[in-house]
Structure formats: C-alpha cells, structure tokens
Amino acid sequence: MNKLDILKLAHRNLWRRKARTILTVVGVMIGTTAIVVMLSLGIGLKESQRKSMERWGDLNMIRVQQGINFDREGKPLGEAKKLDDAAVAEIKAIEGVVAVSPAYESGGEAKFGRKRGHIQLIGIDPEEMVNLEFTASLGRLLKAGDRNVMVVGSQVINNFRDEAEIRKMQRGMMFYEGPRRLERKDPGEMMDQRIAMEIRNNSNHEKKRIFNFQVVGVLEGEFKQHAYQAYAPIEDIKRMRKFMMEGTQNGGGDPRMMREIAMKTGGEVRATSSRRPMQGYDPDDYNFLLVRTEDVTKTREVSDILRERGYNTYSIADQLEGIEKTSRTIQAILGGIGGITLLVAAIGITNTMIMSIYERTKEIGIMKVIGATFQDIHAMFLAEAGLIGLMGGTIGLGLSYLVSYIINHFSRNFMSRGLPPGEEVMGISLIPPYLALFAMAFAVLIGVIAGLYPANRAVRLSPINAIRNE
Amino acid sequence: MAAFIEIKNLTKKYRLGQEIITALDNVNLSIAQGEFLCILGTSGSGKTTLLHIMAGLEKPVRGEVLVKGVSLTKMKEKDMAYFRRKHMGFIFQSYNLIPTLTAVENVALPLIFDGVEKKEREKRARDLLIQLGLKERLKNKPTEMSGGQQQRVSIARALVNNPKIIFADEPTGNLDSKTTKEIMDILYERVKASGVTLIMVTHDLDLAHYADRVIHMVDGQITKIVEKGVSA
Ligand SMILES: Nc1ncnc2c1ncn2[C@@H]1O[C@H](COP(=O)(O)OP(=O)(O)O)[C@@H](O)[C@H]1O
Ligand SMILES: [Mg+2]
Numbered sequence: 001m002n003k004l005d006i007l008k009l010a011h012r013n014l015w016r017r018k019a020r021t022i023l024t025v026v027g028v029m030i031g032t033t034a035i036v037v038m039l040s041l042g043i044g045l046k047e048s049q050r051k052s053m054e055r056w057g058d059l060n061m062i063r064v065q066q067g068i069n070f071d072r073e074g075k076p077l078g079e080a081k082k083l084d085d086a087a088v089a090e091i092k093a094i095e096g097v098v099a100v101s102p103a104y105e106s107g108g109e110a111k112f113g114r115k116r117g118h119i120q121l122i123g124i125d126p127e128e129m130v131n132l133e134f135t136a137s138l139g140r141l142l143k144a145g146d147r148n149v150m151v152v153g154s155q156v157i158n159n160f161r162d163e164a165e166i167r168k169m170q171r172g173m174m175f176y177e178g179p180r181r182l183e184r185k186d187p188g189e190m191m192d193q194r195i196a197m198e199i200r201n202n203s204n205h206e207k208k209r210i211f212n213f214q215v216v217g218v219l220e221g222e223f224k225q226h227a228y229q230a231y232a233p234i235e236d237i238k239r240m241r242k243f244m245m246e247g248t249q250n251g252g253g254d255p256r257m258m259r260e261i262a263m264k265t266g267g268e269v270r271a272t273s274s275r276r277p278m279q280g281y282d283p284d285d286y287n288f289l290l291v292r293t294e295d296v297t298k299t300r301e302v303s304d305i306l307r308e309r310g311y312n313t314y315s316i317a318d319q320l321e322g323i324e325k326t327s328r329t330i331q332a333i334l335g336g337i338g339g340i341t342l343l344v345a346a347i348g349i350t351n352t353m354i355m356s357i358y359e360r361t362k363e364i365g366i367m368k369v370i371g372a373t374f375q376d377i378h379a380m381f382l383a384e385a386g387l388i389g390l391m392g393g394t395i396g397l398g399l400s401y402l403v404s405y406i407i408n409h410f411s412r413n414f415m416s417r418g419l420p421p422g423e424e425v426m427g428i429s430l431i432p433p434y435l436a437l438f439a440m441a442f443a444v445l446i447g448v449i450a451g452l453y454p455a456n457r458a459v460r461l462s463p464i465n466a467i468r469n470e
Numbered sequence: 471m472a473a474f475i476e477i478k479n480l481t482k483k484y485r486l487g488q489e490i491i492t493a494l495d496n497v498n499l500s501i502a503q504g505e506f507l508c509i510l511g512t513s514g515s516g517k518t519t520l521l522h523i524m525a526g527l528e529k530p531v532r533g534e535v536l537v538k539g540v541s542l543t544k545m546k547e548k549d550m551a552y553f554r555r556k557h558m559g560f561i562f563q564s565y566n567l568i569p570t571l572t573a574v575e576n577v578a579l580p581l582i583f584d585g586v587e588k589k590e591r592e593k594r595a596r597d598l599l600i601q602l603g604l605k606e607r608l609k610n611k612p613t614e615m616s617g618g619q620q621q622r623v624s625i626a627r628a629l630v631n632n633p634k635i636i637f638a639d640e641p642t643g644n645l646d647s648k649t650t651k652e653i654m655d656i657l658y659e660r661v662k663a664s665g666v667t668l669i670m671v672t673h674d675l676d677l678a679h680y681a682d683r684v685i686h687m688v689d690g691q692i693t694k695i696v697e698k699g700v701s702a
Binding site: 001002005009012013016362363366367368369370371372373374375376463464467468 | 552
C-alpha cells in the first residue's frame with residue numbers, strides 16, 4: 001500500500017466524524033499551545049537574562065585577579081599565582097584565547113578645563129586594546145607607542161562638575177534622583193581635552209604630582225562596566241604607581257590594594273600596616289589581567305583551565321551558567337505543565353481512535369478479507385492518529401504565536417520600565433524556529449504513540465467476526 | 471489431472487460455551503479451474519464455514535486446502551493476505567462495501583492494497599462498473615444505491631484484480647427475485663467470459679441451475695453432488 005494512499009484514506013476517515021475529530025484536534029491544539037507558550041516563556045526569560053548580562057559586560061572577557069581560589073567550604077585551593085609577564089605569556093598560549101593584557105588599576109582626582117572629578121584609570125597594554133575588542137565611538141583606541149593619552153568610557157564625563165554645579169550640590173539644592181534620572185552629559189566634551197590627574201604619595205600624603213593625559217577617544221557602550229572607566233597605556237600607570245609607592249616601607253603597594261588582597265585571600269587587614277610584606281605578593285605584580293576569548297563557550301573552557309592552574313578568575317559567563325541552570329529548571333517546570341496538557345490530549349486521541357475502531361470493525365474486516373495486510377491496517381490507523389497530531393500541532397503552533405504576541409504586547413509597558421532608554425524591549429515569550437519545529441514533530445509523535453494501542457487492536461480484530469454478523 | 475482446488479478431510483469445530491459444534495465434518499472435494507460450483511444447504515449446514523476455510527480466512531481443526539498444490543491452511547497470515555489480494559475475489563450477501571467510498575473507490579480498494587497507482591486502478595474500476603451497467607453511479611456512495619446496484623459494485627470489486635477464484639456467500643440473499651436474476655445473469659456471464667472459478671454458497675435451490683456442479687450440504691457433511699444437466 002502506497003504512503004500517499006494511506007494518508008488520503010486516513011484523512012478521509014477522520015472527517016467521517018467531524019465533531020469528534022475536531023474536538024480531539026482541539027485537545028492537541030491546546031496541548032501544543034500550552035507546551036509552546038510555556039517553553040517560549042522559559043526561552044524568553046533566558047534570552048532576556050543573557051541580554052542584560054551582555055549589556056553589563058562582555059561574555060567573552062575573563063578577568064584574572066590576584067589572590068587564590070577557594071572551594072565551596074571557603075578553603076583556599078593551592079597557591080596564589082603571580083600575575084606577571086610569565087603569566088601573560090602562559091595565558092596567551094591557551095587555546096581559544098584571542099588577546100591578553102596586563103592591567104594596573106589606579107585612580108585619583110582629575111581636572112579638565114574648569115571641571116573637577118574622579119577617574120578610575122586602568123593601565124593596559126595599548127597594543128592589545130583593539131584585540132580586546134574595545135570599540136571607540138569617538139576618536140580612537142590606544143595603540144602601540146602611545147604615551148600620556150587616555151581613552152574614556154562614555155559615563156566618565158558624568159563624574160565631572162564645574163564650580164557652579166559643585167556649589168549647587170553643596171547647597172543641597174540638587175536632590176539625589178538616582179543615576180538614571182541624572183542629566184547625561186555629552187562624552188564628546190572630553191575629546192582632545194587634557195586631563196590632569198593629581199597623584200599623592202602613599203607614605204607622605206602631602207607629596208603630590210600632576211600627571212597629564214590627552215583624551216584620544218571615547219569608548220562605545222553606555223551600560224557596560226567599562227563605561228565608567230578610563231584606559232591608559234600601562235607604562236604611564238607604572239610611572240604613577242612608582243611615584244605613589246616611593247618611600248613606602250614594605251616595598252610599596254597601594255594600601256587599598258593590599259587591603260583588597262587581604263580580604264580576598266581571607267587574610268587579615270593588619271597586613272597593610274605590617275612591616276613584613278605579604279607573602280606571595282610582589283607589589284610589581286599586575287593587579288589583574290584581561291583575557292579575551294573567541295566566544296562564550298571558550299570563555300568557560302579557558303576559565304576552567306585557568307582555575308585549575310590556580311588563577312583566580314572572574315567572568316560574566318560564570319554567572320550566566322548559574323542563570324542558565326536556573327532558567328533550565330524553570331523551563332523544565334513550565335514545559336512539564338505544557339506536557340501534562342499534551343498528555344491529556346494524547347489520551348483523547350487514543351480514546352477517539354478506539355471509538356473509531358469499534359465503529360469500523362466491519363470495515364476493517366472487509367479490508368482484511370480483500371487483501372489488506374496487518375501492516376496496512378496498522379499504518380492506516382497510525383496515520384489517522386498522526387494526522388490528528390499534525391493538525392492539532394499546526395493550529396496549536398499558530399495559536400501559540402498569537403498568544404505569544406499578546407503576552408509580549410501586554411508585558412511590554414511593564415518590561416520597558418527597568419530598561420535604559422533606547423534599548424530594544426525584548427518580548428518575554430520567544431518562539432525560535434527550533435521550538436516551532438520541535439512542537440510540530442512532537443505533536444505528530446504524540447499522535448502516533450497515542451495511536452499505537454488502537455492500531456494494534458484494529459490489527460488483532462478477526463475478519464471473520466466482522467463479516468459473519470450478517 | 472490434479473484438481474485446481476483440493477479439499478482433504480476438512481473438519482471444523484466451534485466451541486459455544488460448554489457445547490462443541492461440528493460445523494464441518496470430514497469434507498473432501500475437488501474443484502476444477504473455471505468451474506462454477508454451487509454449495510447448497512439449509513442455514514447452519516456449514517456452507518459459510520467451508521467457504522471461509524477455502525479462502526484461508528479460518529483455520530480448520532483438521533484437514534487441508536490446496537490451491538494448485540499450495541497449502542492455504544499452512545500459509546502465514548501475511549502471505550495469505552497477499553494471496554487473497556492477488557488471486558481471490560469476494561462477494562457477500564450484504565455487499566460489504568465501505569460506506570465512505572464511492573463506487574469507483576470501493577472497486578479500486580483491493581488495488582490500493584496492492585499498490586496500484588491511482589490513475590490505473592480508477593480506470594480499471596470505472597471500466598468494470600460501466601460494463602456492469604453502473605455508468606450513472608460511478609461517484610455515488612453505497613447508501614445512494616439500490617441493493618442490486620450495490621451488489622454489482624461488489625461484483626466489480628471481486629473482479630477488479632483479475633482473480634483466479636471468486637467466493638460468493640449468498641450473493642442474492644438480500645435481493646428480490648427480479649434483481650436476483652439480473653445479478654445471477656451478470657455473474658454467470660462474467661465468470662464464463664473470464665474463466666474464473668466461482669464458488670457460490672446459497673440456500674436457494676432456484677439458483678442451482680446456473681452452476682456446473684451443485685454440492686448439497688447437511689450438518690457439515692456433503693450429502694449429494696449433482697452435475698450439470700442432471701436435475702435434482
Ligand atoms: N464463530 C462461531 N462460533 C460458534 N459457532 C459457530 C461460529 N460460526 C459458525 N458457527 C456454527 O457453525 C455452524 C455452521 O455455520 P455456517 O457455516 O455459518 O452455516 P451456513 O453458512 O450454512 O448457514 C452453525 O451451527 C453455526 O452456528
Ligand atoms: Mg452462511
């Protein structure tokens with residue numbers, strides 16, 4: 001028996017009992033819609049979490065920090081790795097790593113034009129900046145041979161105020177209205193300006209020196225972490241640090257940094273005032289290393305490798321993993337709810353098919369007498385059940401798109417509240433093509449499985465009983 | 471010369487609660503190719519049972535049915551379905567057409583199972599129906615036809631696969647005498663023209679004269695065999 005004929009016959013037989021078939025199809029439709037909408041919510045949730053993580057930072061960036069790793073109980077794992085040029089070379093050699101730059105972190109009072117403010121300054125290898133996939137919205141990035149220049153994040157300007165603004169603030173006339181509501185200043189204002197950074201010596205706070213930088217570029221991205229930072233060639237920062245640490249008894253070290261390290265390593269803050277330098281830390285070690293990987297998967301792989309080797313790493317991708325785990329659980333729960341609905345629909349199909357076989361006992365017998373094989377009968381009934389699945393699945397999928405649209409339409413206002421302006425509002429219900437395909441295939445599969453038992457019954461029917469009842 | 475169909479020591483019993491009914495009791499019979507055989511007997515004499523066993527639809531308790539030396543009683547279900555589809559046709563008292571299919575589709579149904587293409591099978595069905603005088607009823611469903619018309623559709627269905635044997639179980643049992651004659655004339659003409667072997671079961675003595683040979687059955691046994699031309 002040829003396949004097309006089986007389908008045509010099945011289709012025909014289905015419409016003999018229109019109301020019953022329609023009701024069964026409606027069951028599958030509701031089941032499919034439930035499963036698709038539930039899963040679409042899970043997917044939408046995961047996607048929006050990923051988007052917000054991306055907004056905040058790069059998924060293929062790893063920060064290798066000073067200090068050591070801890071296990072779950074908080075016990076240190078191995079010894080802290082030194083962050084020096086050897087470490088940079090070692091990490092560069094790992095597969096999947098695109099670029100590595102050492103970094104020093106520094107900060108201080110700064111002035112440009114008539115404005116005063118604070119700058120968090122990070123010194124990196126200027127040559128690597130482009131490889132770290134920074135992009136400049138104005139001007140350019142750092143490049144090899146740069147000296148006394150900086151590239152600022154787009155929010156840095158908001159840390160600067162002129163005399164009038166400062167007076168206003170001091171008089172308490174400016175209420176704190178939250179960073180979002182604050183009037184944004186144009187970062188372009190800083191372009192080509194000379195920034196004067198005032199650095200004080202750590203052991204003698206009266207001793208200070210001005211370091212001048214020229215702004216050559218503004219970084220793209222208003223919401224990423226780097227929007228609040230400025231980047232300068234690492235050699236410039238080294239000079240700043242050298243001045244800062246001149247005359248420090250324990251061989252230098254930014255006290256804030258030391259405190260930070262002490263906290264990270266679980267040690268005591270006392271270390272800062274101690275005459276002994278903290279073991280294992282060289283003040284010339286880099287504060288952290290920036291590692292750029294090929295993609296998110298590589299980020300995780302590289303992070304794992306680094307942690308195994310004793311490096312202390314941080315990446316947004318790590319958090320993403322946890323979030324993904326949570327959203328997988330949520331998805332499983334949501335999918336389960338949809339699954340139950342579809343299970344009920346499957347029972348409906350089985351029921352319909354059994355009824356239909358009762359009604360058609362005689363007909364099945366006749367078909368067997370005139371030459372239908374077991375397989376023919378089996379295939380015919382499976383095809384009927386599968387068709388119910390297919391129809392329910394198709395209509396259900398259509399309905400899912402509608403429901404998804406409605407959900408997104410009504411949740412849009414609500415969702416856009418937390419988002420920065422200009423950011424595309426994403427739907428909370430997403431139906432990617434693979435979900436659509438999966439739903440259809442699943443509906444058909446459910447139909448066929450639901451049809452197995454009735455089809456076997458039809459096969460077992462005796463043709464004699466069917467034709468003897470005359 | 472070996473017979474076309476050979477029936478040897480056929481016995482069939484049914485269990486009905488505590489009772490055991492012997493529907494066939496050691497039946498022996500040879501049928502020649504192209505023969506029109508009539509099995510005559512009162513209700514309950516075992517005619518239908520004999521027919522079913524000959525068609526491989528039921529298995530006997532004992533005995534054997536051979537068609538051209540091939541044992542149908544030992545054949546597997548799947549091979550039997552294939553054998554019926556290729557070599558046998560069936561006509562029933564209550565026509566047994568599929569209610570949802572048109573005349574053409576009902577006639578073409580055995581060919582669907584045989585995997586014959588739609589165009590081909592529908593042409594064959596149409597041609598047969600026109601030959602049987604149903605030109606105006608090709609697209610009609612069984613419920614839209616008279617008994618005689620339905621039986622003609624069923625004859626066409628039995629003929630469509632060019633079978634070697636046609637089994638007819640009380641083919642005129644539901645028809646009035648005028649239609650009975652019409653149907654019998656058509657059936658007779660068809661089998662004689664095609665050379666098909668026809669085994670017809672009836673309790674109507676008036677139909678016996680169409681047959682080459684009449685077998686009389688009583689209580690599952692053959693009691694008398696009457697050759698053509700010899701009046702009963
Ligand atoms: N499935 C069955 N179960 C029990 N008894 C049966 C069954 N089929 C037929 N019989 C019995 O076998 C005998 C022969 O039946 P059947 O061959 O149908 O006779 P006929 O066709 O000559 O009327 C009858 O007594 C009938 O009641
Ligand atoms: Mg009978």
